[in-house]
Amino acid sequence: MKSYRYTALLILFLSIMASALVVAADNSAVTVENAYARAVPPTARNSGAYMLIRNDSDQTRKAVSAKSNVSQVTELHNHINDNGVMRMRHVDAIEIPAHGSVELKPGGYHVMLINLNQPLKPGDPVHIDLTLDDGTVLPIDLEARRIGMGMGMMKGKCGGSMRCKCGSGMGGKCGSGMNGKCGTAK
Numbered sequence: 001m002k003s004y005r006y007t008a009l010l011i012l013f014l015s016i017m018a019s020a021l022v023v024a025a026d027n028s029a030v031t032v033e034n035a036y037a038r039a040v041p042p043t044a045r046n047s048g049a050y051m052l053i054r055n056d057s058d059q060t061r062k063a064v065s066a067k068s069n070v071s072q073v074t075e076l077h078n079h080i081n082d083n084g085v086m087r088m089r090h091v092d093a094i095e096i097p098a099h100g101s102v103e104l105k106p107g108g109y110h111v112m113l114i115n116l117n118q119p120l121k122p123g124d125p126v127h128i129d130l131t132l133d134d135g136t137v138l139p140i141d142l143e144a145r146r147i148g149m150g151m152g153m154m155k156g157k158c159g160g161s162m163r164c165k166c167g168s169g170m171g172g173k174c175g176s177g178m179n180g181k182c183g184t185a186k
């Protein structure tokens, strides 16, 4: 008798869990993975956050705004190549294709963290709320990480738009590339 009641309770419990899971699946058609922020030197006022945003729904979604607990202003940005100089631009939205994904990464789309409340050290927790065009807010918890500046966009571009300081931080690889430009950045 006891085991019958136990089984009935278990079935009840499982069916509640199953319906909860279906609801969760509906609400999480857009998901975020591999999120991290850039750890920056104490003098830096800004940083960026990167992530993979996946859209398992049938409709194109857009990320339209972001908020964070570590910065006073948080914007969606992209990098463009302006005559060989990488510049950041504020964008109104980042499109996430249906059944596809978009990667926010150094040198491309990113969540710009402007006017940091305090320096972001490696391991510091960061919270970002990412709002989609349908009103969904995705809460994202991530960590600051040290990211080498020698990668991607920063290759050999010491003194470019990113306020890279030669040899100082971030891997110290800056300026090892092109035409002895090291030392021109202030």
Ligand SMILES: [Cu+2]
Binding pocket: 048, 077, 078, 088, 089, 110, 111, 112
């Ligand atoms: Cu930016």
